[in-house]
Every structure is written in structure tokens, then in C-alpha cells.
Amino acid sequence: MTISRTFFEQPVEEKIKHVRGKGQNYGWVAVETEKLNPERPGDLKEAFNYHLADDPDDWPTADFQQASREMFLRCTELSHRVCDALSVGLGLDENFMRNAHKSVGKKENPTTIRSLYYPPIPQYVDIKPGQIRLGEHSDFGTITLLFQDDIGGLEVEIPGKGFVPATPIPGTIVVNIGDLMQRWTADTLVATKHRVLIPEVEFKKRKPRQSVVFYVDPDNEYVVECLDGSKKYEPVASLDYLNYKLGITY
Known part of the structure; x- marks a missing residue:
């Protein structure tokens, strides 16, 4: 977080030199570029995206590159362990989920690490x-996998309770x-809706917020279908679903 905050x-004229382009998952995304809820501004x-297979030579600094790479590898290891636990919990073979994510870090898998920065909001x-x-x-x-600082603002939706702070x-x-x-x-496992609000406390508005996020996806061509055979959802390839959702976001 310290290294990415320096970036x-x-x-803006410096950051735009490293803007995220099409065809690779590396680089800077400017304020207001994305709408995670399309009904809001x-x-x-x-943000700054990094995928292990998209590692160009024009990083802002060598430290940023090294830290991003090391974090990606550590998160890959942890995500495999979490997936193993989920496989066991769902009554599957221990390696079921791991096998669906065996190409993490390669072109054949879209898993991405992202540094997020919420700039201070001045009074004017x-x-x-x-x-x-x-x-x-x-x-x-x-x-x-979400790593957050101590500023707060993240809320998650709990069924029957609405949004509550993820302190x-x-x-x-x-x-x-x-x-x-x-x-x-x-x-059986329901996707967690979440958001980050603007703090009501004035001094917190004037402070930046940071997080680091590791988005874990199955391999590009892996077809996700209901494990119980219910066909509650249509089968869909991992990359096809990701591209559909990104199309809405941008």
C-alpha cells in the first residue's frame, strides 16, 4: 500500500503515462472511469491493475513492480488454500476448485491483483x-481477497439486515x-454485495483510503455449471462472464 500510494x-500527467490499455490487464484507471453500480455516477x-502475464518494462518504479509481483504470488498461494477448504466444505474432492484455477498467473486465467486508492475529498x-x-x-x-486500511467505509450486505460496516x-x-x-x-454460497461510502466524519473525508484486492477467477475456458445438477443457472465460461460484467462496468 505504501508503494502504490506513492504512485x-x-x-495526473505522470499517472496517465501508465494508463490501462486494451488487450492487457496492467495499468492505471482514473477516478470516475468505472461505475460498479451503473445506476450511480x-x-x-x-486503481492500478496487475496480471502476472502482463508485466511490461515501463513500470513507474522497480519497487512497485516487485511488490505487485510478490503480492500476486502470495495471494495465489492463499487463494488455492481457501479454494481447497471450500472444496472440502462443499463435499467435493479437495482439489476440485484448485483444478479449475490451475492457470492463475498465466494468459489462460484472468485472475488480477488491483491496488485501489480513494483520494481525499476536499470541501470545495x-x-x-x-x-x-x-x-x-x-x-x-x-x-x-481484500486487504483494507484502517479508514473504514466498506459495507457488506447481510441478508435480512441490509448493509453493515465491515470494520x-x-x-x-x-x-x-x-x-x-x-x-x-x-x-448455497451467495455472492457478497458490498460498497464503499463517503465518510460522514469530515476529517475522514479529507484522508485517502486504500485497499488491495485479489480477484480470483477460474481459467478462461472453464465452464461453470451448477454442481448439484439443478441447472438453476446456465453454464457459462469464466472469461465470457467476466467480459459481460466488465462491459456493464465501463
Whole structure:
């Protein structure tokens, strides 16, 4: 977070040199570029994407490249362990989920790590009606590993209770269930809707918020279908579903 924050605090004219292009999952995404909830104005956040197979030579700094690569590899290891536990919990072979994600870090799998930066909101900035830092949404893939700072603002939707704060706990990782896991398990595991609000406390508005997110997806051509044979959801290839959801977001 410290290294990525150094990048985000640079002027726009510097950051735009590393803007995320088409055909690769690497680079900077500007404020209000994305609408995770299409019914709201653009999200008040910036991002920097990294995929292990898209590793160009023009990183802002060598430290940023090394930290991103190391974090990607550590998160890959952890996500496999979580998937193993989920496989056992669902009564499947221990390696079932791992086998669906065997190409993480390669072109054949879209799993991505993302540094998120929610810039300070000065008093003179006019916030658009309904605009928040991150619109309500569920993640698209299998699971998501989320590392957040101590600023707060993240809320998750609990069935029957609505949105409740996911208060940061030091030394912990938030794990979200994604859409494809919900489809796989025919709603046994339900995708977690979440959002990031603008703090009501003035001094927190004036402070940036950061998180690092590891989006875990099955291999591109892997077809996700209901494990119980119910056909509650139509079978869908991992990359096809991801592209469909990204088309809505942008």
C-alpha cells in the first residue's frame, strides 16, 4: 500500500503515462472511469491493475513492480488454500476448485491483483447526487481477497439486515464470495454485495483510503455449471462472464 500510494499521489500527467490499455490487464484507471453500480455516477476511486502475464518494462518504479509481483504470488498461494477448504466444505474432492484455477498467473486465467486508492475529498469538491466511493456490486469471479486500511467505509450486505460496516480488523483479510461461486453452488454460497461510502466524519473525508484486492477467477475456458445438477443457472465460461460484467462496468 505504501508503494502504490506513492504512485497515486503523483500528478495526473505522470499517472496517465501508465494508463490501462486494451488487450492487457496492467495499468492505471482514473477516478470516475468505472461505475460498479451503473445506476450511480462514476466511482470516486483510482486503481492500478496487475496480471502476472502482463508485466511490461515501463513500470513507474522497480519497487512497485516487485511488490505487485510478490503480492500476486502470495495471494495465489492463499487463494488455492481457501479454494481447497471450500472444496472440502462443499463435499467435493479437495482439489476440485484448485483444478479449475490451475492457470492463475498465466494468459489462460484472468485472475488480477488491483491496488485501489480513494483520494481525499476536499470541501470545495461538489459530489454528484448519489455518488459514493464504490458503488454497490458483487465481485464477478470465484472469491476475492481484500486487504483494507484502517479508514473504514466498506459495507457488506447481510441478508435480512441490509448493509453493515465491515470494520477493519488488524491482521485480517476479508474474503468475498463472487458471482461464479454462487452459480457453481446454485446459491448455497451467495455472492457478497458490498460498497464503499463517503465518510460522514469530515476529517475522514479529507484522508485517502486504500485497499488491495485479489480477484480470483477460474481459467478462461472453464465452464461453470451448477454442481448439484439443478441447472438453476446456465453454464457459462469464466472469461465470457467476466467480459459481460466488465462491459456493464465501463
